[in-house]
Amino acid sequence: xxxxxxxILPQLKFISYFGESIFYLLPIALLVSLGFFKTKHxxxxxxxxxxxxxxxxxxxxxxxxxxxxxxxxxxxxxxNQYSFPSSHVVVYTAFFGYLIFLTLFLKRFDKLLRFVILxxxxxxxxxxxxxxxxxxxxxxxxxxxxxxxGAVYLGILIVLHKNSVPKDKN
Numbered sequence: 001x002x003x004x005x006x007x008i009l010p011q012l013k014f015i016s017y018f019g020e021s022i023f024y025l026l027p028i029a030l031l032v033s034l035g036f037f038k039t040k041h042x043x044x045x046x047x048x049x050x051x052x053x054x055x056x057x058x059x060x061x062x063x064x065x066x067x068x069x070x071x072x073x074x075x076x077x078x079x080n081q082y083s084f085p086s087s088h089v090v091v092y093t094a095f096f097g098y099l100i101f102l103t104l105f106l107k108r109f110d111k112l113l114r115f116v117i118l119x120x121x122x123x124x125x126x127x128x129x130x131x132x133x134x135x136x137x138x139x140x141x142x143x144x145x146x147x148x149x150g151a152v153y154l155g156i157l158i159v160l161h162k163n164s165v166p167k168d169k170n
Contacts, residue, residue: 012131015124019088022055025095032099039109043164044102047157054094054153058087061149072136086138086146092128093150096121098157 018025029048036045067084069075080087099121103114129143138146 009134012127012134015127016088016131016135016137018124019091019128022052022091025052025091029095041106043161044106047098047161048095050160051094051098051153051157052091054091054150055087057153058085058090058146058149061085061090062087067139067142070136070139073138075137083138083142084145085149086129086132086142088128088132088138089143089146090150090153092125093147094153094157096125097150097154098161100125101154101158101161 018028029052033045033048036042036048062082062084065084066082069081069083073083075081099117103109103118103121106114129147132138132143132146133140
């Protein structure tokens with residue numbers, strides 16, 4: 001066995017797992033959102049859930065551009081027949097990107113918790129693009145544009161956050 005087969009491929013599959021369906025990431029988002037609601041950070045909790053709507057945004061983009069998946073792709077159903085942009089990357093950029101934003105700007109939370117969330121978010125966000133290409137589900141351009149479209153959505157979340165949270169609440 002090799003390092004690639006024993007460690008790297010399982011990691012890439014694990015990273016991609018949560019993006020296989022919006023319902024896989026939903027329980028994590030609900031738990032994180034609930035944590036924010038319990039600490040009176042309702043806007044942040046709501047925006048965590050709104051970040052998952054980026055999935056539908058990516059599906060609309062797929063049907064606008066209609067770029068076919070690579071021949072190695074395993075997805076062929078109606079919703080996932082197109083590859084551009086990568087929905088995994090768009091959703092991860094919006095969701096984990098917003099978590100990164102919150103860990104950097106909400107100073108009221110425990111430093112260790114913020115550090116753990118930051119590391120996990122960076123892990124998923126950094127490697128999701130690589131995983132989609134290596135696993136043969138997307139073209140590199142799908143991933144690059146997925147990060148760009150996800151960043152646009154993330155920017156909207158950050159603007160919503162900044163416009164709805166009082167300055168003294170951070």
